[in-house]
Amino acid sequence: MSRRKTATIRDVAEAAGVSIATVSKFINRQQSFSASVEEKLRSAISELGYSQNPAARSMVTGRTTAIGLAVMDIANPHYANVMKGANRVALANGYNLLVVDLEEKATGVRELLEPLALRTDGLIVSARIPAAVVDWLAGLNKPVAFLGQPERQGVVSVGMDSVEAASLLAGYLVQQGFTRIGYVGYGRAAWNAERLRGLHNVLDAAGVELMEFDAEEPTSEAGEKVAARVLLRPDRPQAVIGCNDLVAIGFMTEARALGFRIPQDIAIAGIDNIPTSRYVSPPLTTVDVFSEATGEWVMKQIISMATGHSPDVHMPHEPLLVVRESAKRADGEERAGTQTNPEY
Amino acid sequence: MSRRKTATIRDVAEAAGVSIATVSKFINRQQSFSASVEEKLRSAISELGYSQNPAARSMVTGRTTAIGLAVMDIANPHYANVMKGANRVALANGYNLLVVDLEEKATGVRELLEPLALRTDGLIVSARIPAAVVDWLAGLNKPVAFLGQPERQGVVSVGMDSVEAASLLAGYLVQQGFTRIGYVGYGRAAWNAERLRGLHNVLDAAGVELMEFDAEEPTSEAGEKVAARVLLRPDRPQAVIGCNDLVAIGFMTEARALGFRIPQDIAIAGIDNIPTSRYVSPPLTTVDVFSEATGEWVMKQIISMATGHSPDVHMPHEPLLVVRESAKRADGEERAGTQTNPEY
DNA sequence: AAAATTCAGTTAAACGTTTTCTTGAAATTG
DNA sequence: CAATTTCAAGAAAACGTTTAACTGAATTTT
Structure with a gap:
């Protein structure tokens, strides 16, 4: 050795x-x-x-040829795919990727980000972080891009259009004839407000009621818990939108365990189009946000900014509705009313 | 700016x-x-x-306080969880994590690993790589740990016991009374041979036939393809083990699409215990390999080696059989014979 | 054929730290 | 109170590169 x-x-x-x-x-x-x-x-x-020796080189050039990527949860397939895309274009351009998993933490974020900032030529932050940290990042001499974060001056803010994604889903559900729709949100996420707004844009216009629920975490486990709570209520919704696919899948699983048929007894849809959503039963209706392409795109932006070019503000992809089985309106069949729990 | x-x-x-x-x-x-x-x-x-300035510091100290992690597929939940564990202990010890996604590539691996090696104090490689690259890694002046790779001198080789994981599954299936079992492998993976060995250890002793199939990739899509090919054969197996959960889930989905009931018509099991396996229908019987704990553990090892201590050879966890619904023997009910495809 | 330009290669300063020796002063000991 | 030890602080030499400025020879231009 x-x-x-x-x-x-x-x-x-x-x-x-x-x-x-x-x-x-x-x-x-x-x-x-x-x-x-x-x-x-x-x-x-x-x-x-x-x-x-990269350290010696970077001392004199002032550049590191590395980019930092911070995400809320490495193991969430959406973020994993963002990373995958980001990794690919980083490597293709001779950059290395430093990652940090924020693990859904809300505090101590700056301490985690600081070493990342020092070691890289630019940062991609896919997380909701405190305003003070955003300001600090903006004051850095490096390009920073936010994914799924509202605009803020001094930093580039990009990523999927959450408003549109949610609107797409709401539109579909309305068109299917649902009149009482639920949303399982995750209040602590930056994108939650946008998704809610997208929902209301469509639903309010259509005169459809929106019932809001909140998950403790953006995970399937949390989705299960919400389902257990929500589905037993007499005024339960006819259709439920999960703030992401993970939550929707958890919700669906618990619903089935309680004896509900999907979508006949309760319709369910998610957002993200994670790979798994195709493999659950029934397959999950969702909105594709092109996670991997987004990762590729934002990495291209950061690298181009880090090499002195100006960023391209054009979005890569509009969200795309993916209709599968989980949220279809039961054809002709009368919907189970609110007064009974089927098979239960 | x-x-x-x-x-x-x-x-x-x-x-x-x-x-x-x-x-x-x-x-x-x-x-x-x-x-x-x-x-x-x-x-x-x-x-x-x-x-x-970390570069300046590392020039004089010769250390980088960063660890590199290379995996075959960032978006595979097993690896994502390994990363999650590794990230956690890295951060807790003041280290940063550099990752590279090998994207299941078999060539050009050294080119990808080289910058990583130069920028870090140690490497974790969770992938099958050519012997020449292993030798090169062993000649580096840094600790290197392999995950799911056979022993090789000069490098630490750790990770789950694939042989045991497979044996567990085989034992369970035999005990359930299955006499013709299939394995959907991924020949290009390092761990495949071990899993096959674990299977044979048990199956040969029990006098149970093993039918081997090969997936093009270790993914659900590939699992679907194999299912389409395998399930139409008159001599199809009664139970199938996927080389990992992803493959098993793809297989299961296609089987259901073809009208097979799980597990009555065909039993299915996987390996890894990825989070999703709980959420498919029916829930997937699998073997937990403690991905996240493995990531934590191997990162501890590398950091301890990087700081001059000797590695701990003790394994963190034995693989654990997780019995769910997908591979139960149909109680009392006569198995569907080989001559008919149910509902089809 | 003289002047100007290109070209291959060198010198030396700089990048921002850590660390080994020193150096005095202060504190402790005999 | 002299001799020793402890201690806070400084001087200066690395660490391994890149790069601006320079040099002299070879080539091109006029």
């Missing part, structure tokens, strides 16, 4: 009989070289197994 | 009227200070908003 120290640029220079400046220019392909020098450099480098 | 250059240790020294050595010792809490100096330092630092 213990070896001699790793070779430096100086060792290469000595072995090749040139100056270190020449070696530096060679590795960075900054000019052309005589055949003899080129050959000597090439063999010296491979013989010594030399590779650049 | 553009500000004056960020403050350096020299600026702090000047503002506080002390030498830079003193400042350095102060930030690193290396000695005690007179009250007056301490106060001046404290206010100078906060006034200038000074923070350490």
